[in-house]
Amino acid sequence: xxxxxxxxxxxxxxxxxxxxxxxxxxxxxxxxxxxxxxxxxxxxxxxxxxxxxxxxxxxxxxxxxxxxxxxxxxxxxxxxxxxxxxxxxxxxxxxxxxxxxxxxxxxxxxxxxxxxxxxxxxxxxxxxxxxxxxxxxxxxxxxxxxxxxxxxxxxxxxxxxxxxxxxxxxxxxxxxxxxxxxxxxxxxxxxxxxxxxxxxxxxxxxxxxxxxxxxxxxxxxxxxxxxxxxxxxxxxxxxxxxxxxxxxxxxxxxxxxxxxxxxxxx
Numbered sequence: 001x002x003x004x005x006x007x008x009x010x011x012x013x014x015x016x017x018x019x020x021x022x023x024x025x026x027x028x029x030x031x032x033x034x035x036x037x038x039x040x041x042x043x044x045x046x047x048x049x050x051x052x053x054x055x056x057x058x059x060x061x062x063x064x065x066x067x068x069x070x071x072x073x074x075x076x077x078x079x080x081x082x083x084x085x086x087x088x089x090x091x092x093x094x095x096x097x098x099x100x101x102x103x104x105x106x107x108x109x110x111x112x113x114x115x116x117x118x119x120x121x122x123x124x125x126x127x128x129x130x131x132x133x134x135x136x137x138x139x140x141x142x143x144x145x146x147x148x149x150x151x152x153x154x155x156x157x158x159x160x161x162x163x164x165x166x167x168x169x170x171x172x173x174x175x176x177x178x179x180x181x182x183x184x185x186x187x188x189x190x191x192x193x194x195x196x197x198x199x200x201x202x203x204x205x206x207x208x209x210x211x212x213x214x215x216x217x218x219x220x221x222x223x224x225x226x227x228x229x230x231x232x233x234x235x236x237x238x239x240x241x242x243x244x245x246x247x248x249x250x251x252x253x254x255x256x257x258x259x260x261x262x263x264x265x266x
Contacts, residue, residue, distance in 0.1 A: 007057035010072070012065050018042075020065060020089075022053035027078065029053040051076050051086040051096065062134070065089070066117045066159065071132050073115065085134055085155065085175070093170050095163055102245060103175065106139040106150075114197040117159075118205050118231065130159040133234070135180070135197040135212065142243055142252035152180035152194040152214065154234055178237040182214045182227035191216040191225045206232060 010022040014033060021041075022031040029049030033042040054061045054074045063072035069090030076084040076096070083104040086096040097103045115134045121127075134155045143149055155177035163170045182191040191214030200209045208231040215224050242255040 004057075009053045009057065009061050010063050012063070014065060014068070020070065022049045022063075024053060024055060024057045025049065027055045029055055051084055052088065054080070056080055060136070062115050062136075064115050064117060064132070066130075066132065071115065071117075071157075073134050073136060083138070085157065085172070087157075087161075092162060095157075095161060095170055095172055097175060098168070098171050101141050103177075104138060105141055106137075114199075116197075116199040116210075118208055120205050122205055129161075129174075131156050132159060133210075135194060135210070137192065137194045140179075144251060149192070151192050152182065152212065153177050154180050154210075154229075154237075156234075156238060176238045178234070180212060180227075180229065182212060182225055184225070187218070189216055189218055189223070191223075191227070195224070210234070 006023040006025050008021060008023045010020070010031070012020055014020040017036055019034040019036060020031065021034055022029060029052065031047045031049045031052050033045050034040065035042065051074065052063065052070060052072050055078045056075075059075050059080045061072070061074040063070060063074070065071075067090065069087055069092065071085070071087050073083075073085045076082040076086070076099075082099055083106060084096050084099075085104065086094070088094040115132060117130065117132050119130050121130050134157075135153070136155070137150050137152050140149045140151045155175065157172050158174035161172055161174045164173050180194065183189060184191075193215045195213045195215050197213070198211045200211065202208055210229045210231070212227050212229065213224065214227060215222060217223075240255075240259060242259070243252050244255045245251075246253050
């Protein structure tokens, strides 16, 4: 049996007349536009799909288009060792996460999560920016344990992020992430593997609710759970306290200095 040549991993509306599609294209990811009226490919407009779509169809991926810009979470290299959250297309510079395990470490997107756009600028008295949220599972680096520990995360970037002027050029300056805790304390059971996320919008962005489907191993049995997170709870988590990596001790600890104002990711 011959394996499929091209796995379509992304297909969303780009504008009123076109869809935007990305596929693995035999481990050479490509993207193009599909004209809606005849559902035909634009053969001339094939683009490099690196960072927009995984090379390997078995690797995780998620993405969405917001105002003509593609936000994607996938792997940025052939080996599948460089997870990335990236923005391209549209009027802004291409933006991505730094390739450091403290930013992202392992699996992102795909069956392990999703993403959503929240218009937090609506009726904001403080000039707040719209946000894009990403949900995924990854290997934790902040815990002192020998065994590999996978945890669920929620990450956030601002839609208007244009990167740093001197440091973090073309890199996210608003990137934040926090652990998604879903547990049954009475059974001492922690659901760390995120399988899917559903976003339930409200009448106002502050009424947005996220529902996560999680999986865990309990003895010899696979068990699942659904946990609910209100967006204001997520927002509060991003306001601190924070952790930092202490080079001298070579371990993670709680950040104890004064938080800058405005702080990164605000």
